[in-house]
Amino acid sequence: MPTISKKKKDKISEQILHYLFTLSPESQFTAKIAQEIARDEEFILSLLLELKGKNLIVSINKNPSGIEYKKRQRWRLSNQVYEAYKNHQSNHNNLYNSSSIQE
Structure with missing residues (x-):
């Protein structure tokens, strides 16, 4: 399986953050986030754990x-x-x- 570049991982992480922002203050399960982002659940979980480590998201x-x-x-x-x-x-x-307005 090819490795994904840091740039692409960052873009996918941005998509995750944006998706969670649209749901706020609601929370969402890992599987549903993976489905919405159209990525593998294990891959999304690894990104979610990275985001949690950076204090950008919290797990419930x-x-x-x-x-x-x-x-x-x-x-x-x-x-x-x-x-x-x-x-x-x-x-x-x-x-x-x-x-x-100015235009």
Whole structure:
């Protein structure tokens, strides 16, 4: 199996972060993220663990009733990353809207 370059891994990680941002504050299972990104579940899990190590996302190991999952994990953006992403998106939208008005 060919290795994937760091640049491509970074792009896929960006896709994961964007997908989780669109769901926020909801969380999503690894399998569903892999399906949405159209990548292998084990590969996505390795990227999710890297993102968790960088404190960009957090894993959720319990269901809403408080019962711990045995084999599954859900993922969501960390609060800091969500706020940064939200600010970036609103700044981008403000820039886009102001340039549209000037034209």
